[in-house]
Amino acid sequence: xxxxxxxxxxxxxxxxxxxxxxxxxxxxxxxxxxxxxxxxxxxxxxxxxxxxxxxxxxxxxxxxxxxxxxxxxxxxxxxxxxxxxxxxxxxxxxxxxxxxxxxxxxxxxxxxxxxxxxxxxxxxxxxxxxxxxxxxxxxxxxxxxxxxxxxxxxxxxxxxxxxxxxxxxxxxxxxxxxxxxxxxxxx
Numbered sequence: 001x002x003x004x005x006x007x008x009x010x011x012x013x014x015x016x017x018x019x020x021x022x023x024x025x026x027x028x029x030x031x032x033x034x035x036x037x038x039x040x041x042x043x044x045x046x047x048x049x050x051x052x053x054x055x056x057x058x059x060x061x062x063x064x065x066x067x068x069x070x071x072x073x074x075x076x077x078x079x080x081x082x083x084x085x086x087x088x089x090x091x092x093x094x095x096x097x098x099x100x101x102x103x104x105x106x107x108x109x110x111x112x113x114x115x116x117x118x119x120x121x122x123x124x125x126x127x128x129x130x131x132x133x134x135x136x137x138x139x140x141x142x143x144x145x146x147x148x149x150x151x152x153x154x155x156x157x158x159x160x161x162x163x164x165x166x167x168x169x170x171x172x173x174x175x176x177x178x179x180x181x182x183x184x185x186x187x
Contacts, residue, residue: 022089029102037086037109040078080117081129087113088133088144095141107143114147119155127152128165 025035087110094103119127134141134148152159159165 018093019089022086022093025086025090026093026099026102029105034105035090035102038082040080040083042078079126080113080123081126083113084110084126084130085133088130088141091144092141110144111147114151119158121158124159124165127155127159128168131165132168 025037029035087106091103091106091110094100094106117123117126131148131152134145
């Protein structure tokens with residue numbers, strides 16, 4: 001029987017450019033019909049700056065902890081960037097491998113997530129990271145690019161306030177690419 005099996009079939013497959021966690025999620029989909037995505041993490045209103053611990057400052061923080069203006073993280077509005085990127089990376093993997101059911105599943109889950117996601121000033125960084133991935137890091141994301149572009153247009157007033165978004169648009173003529181695609185998709 002060994003003579004009839006092509007030699008290439010016996011060699012191990014090498015998947016280049018695939019994150020290990022994404023591959024595990026895809027394997028999970030094979031067995032369960034779905035994949036797990038990370039939960040949003042509590043965000044920081046001051047940025048993720050690590051500093052040495054000062055006991056006196058910690059005591060002051062403990063005394064003021066019930067005052068919402070002193071919160072340094074936002075329990076009710078967590079960071080969604082990792083969740084967005086999980087769905088888009090799974091979608092890219094499914095597209096590259098021709099795995100149509102996984103591609104549809106990841107697209108639908110991403111669409112549902114965007115539908116429930118409320119944009120406000122502290123969350124625009126999540127959208128900018130998503131746009132960077134969709135428009136810069138992936139060549140196979142036409143349907144996701146279209147959805148992300150439409151979402152960006154719908155929320156442009158809020159997203160334009162983010163300095164990261166302005167610098168994102170200035171890279172590699174992305175401003176022209178993004179806005180040109182907006183105009184051509186409407187005509």
